[in-house]
Amino acid sequence: MLLRRRRGLMNGGGGITMVAIRTVRGASAAAVDRAFRALSPHSPDTQMLVGAVLHADGRPPDLSVLRDHIAARLPVIPALTSYLPPEATRWAVSRNPDLAVHVAERVVSGEQENLESVVAELTRTELPDDAPPWRLWLLHGYAPRQYALLYLAHHYLQDAGGILRTVESLFGPEIPAEASSAVYHGVTRRLPTAADYGRCFMMSVRNVRQAKKWNVQHCRTTPHRTLHWSRVPTDALGSIAATFGGTRNDVYIAAIAHSLAHWLDTMSDSPNPPDLAFAVPANVRRPEEVDLPGNRTALAHIRLPATSLDPARRIAGTIRATTPLKSSYVRAALRAGVDYVPMWLARATVNTIAGRRRGPVGVSQSTLRHRLAFRGSPFTAVYPVMCAPAGTPLAVLLFTYEGYATVCFRADSGFPGLDGIHHTWRETIRTWSASTLGS
Known part of the structure; x- marks a missing residue:
């Protein structure tokens, strides 16, 4: 209606x-x-x-x-x-x-x-x-x-x-x-299985358990944030993804993990740093909800190695880690969690992620599928703006529009070097694109 x-x-x-x-x-x-x-x-x-x-x-x-x-x-x-x-x-x-x-x-x-x-x-x-x-x-x-x-x-x-x-x-x-660009196009009306709920539960448990892993020398949380953007052609992400049978989102996240591992290597002498914890919002919005206020995303969690890896291992490992999020049945289970989670648990989860001394890295992505214009003037680029609440050392958001992937990086100023992570990410994509990853 x-x-x-x-x-x-x-x-x-x-x-x-x-x-x-x-x-x-x-x-x-x-x-x-x-x-x-x-x-x-x-x-x-x-x-x-x-x-x-x-x-x-x-x-x-x-x-x-x-x-x-x-x-x-x-x-x-x-x-x-x-x-x-x-x-x-x-x-x-x-x-x-x-x-x-x-x-x-x-x-x-x-x-x-x-x-x-x-x-x-x-x-x-x-x-x-x-x-x-x-x-x-x-x-x-x-x-x-x-x-x-x-x-x-x-x-x-x-x-x-x-x-x-x-x-x-x-x-x-x-x-x-x-x-609409807002809709998750893999929506399924089939009821999730017990196994689907189990996978989502385990991701949620890790989400809470791993939210305190950012114990980096010479770093401290502050109330200040930096904002920077990086842009790469979507074809650059797509060609790398095709080599490994993954998605552009896999490459985007893998390059962030690769950049953070390089940064940690310069900041810490630890030979075995703990895994990097990522909070990954999964879109669960249905077409009938497209215009309504509120969030239609479920927070999932993945862990990736913080040690240096060759590009092939880094990308392949990221593809494995994100595999559950590509399942429409897992998304349906995540959606049930969004619909029925009690307020006390939602608040506890948000406070765990945003209230701890050092929370996980937030990584999000969305695709704008339609060309925009105003009174005859085309919009040639759309840059995302991400937030990074207290306790979050780094939050990243990617928008894809008109052949380009544009990424917003919000970093805690108390983590020296994170304000340049956008340069490292772009250089990582450039290097991976120029190399023969398949070999």
Whole structure:
């Protein structure tokens, strides 16, 4: 019903706002959303804000034109009118979000390199408790005939899939729910088996048990985070993956593990460092949920060696470690955990990951499948923005768009050298692509 009426809005139809409001208002919030909502940041840098930077060629639009465009699309994006009041268990809806506050403008002085520092600064923005927790900034002035849009939202409101659905709903063609970038396309309605639940349980146990393994000499946790990006062609990841029968995501994670092992080798004299612990969000979003607020990801866990390995062993080992996450039945079991986990367990899990002295590395990835544009100006690149809450030494998020994989690295400043891990990751991909890995 919601999808049919949505098409009416795009053709000038009315009556949609109340449909969207009735869809969300009073709906129960998932335990993980409430746990994210309750997580108190230790500093502006450790807030749970995620988002995207959309880079465009063309003259920057007037701010009023951008606000009018957002206002016209709001009725079909329930997440942008939703929020959780403090301690609430159900979603509330703001009928008329103040777009003079939500949609703002920022002139970026100097060269294009300043854009990265401005984005890092804006990720420290404190979002309100009594309104939908998102912001959109028009950024310009850093280059002639170029501009960018920075969209940020609190993680309790949206995960990476939700972020992509929002930007494709705002700036893409009309996209059916089942074709959305936010949907997990391997959804199965078959009930998980006991073995599927067992594998998920073991991953969850490791998730908690391995969350304290970052005991690195000369490193200490701080409330400060760095933000950097790296870009590589998706073909570079794909060609390496094809050599080993894996996926681009396998190569992406393997290169992170390879880069971290190299970094640890320079930081520690230990001959047998403990395995690297990775928290890997698995998308479990169904088509009928594509426009709704909240997270539709299940947190899985993998461990990879922290010792130096040759590229072939590193990639093959990563493929083995991620094999369960490629099973639609395991995803179904993970989804059941998201739906039925009690609040006390969700909060304990979030606090374990984000509250320990040194938690696991977060690694996420999403693919934006549709081309975006605004008033004739194409968006040529979409850069992810990742959060790294207190206790997380490094969090990484990859977006694939228009032939490029762009990765955001958020690192704790108290870990010397992690602020350059984005360079090591890109060089690792370049080296693997140039070598004959199959041999």
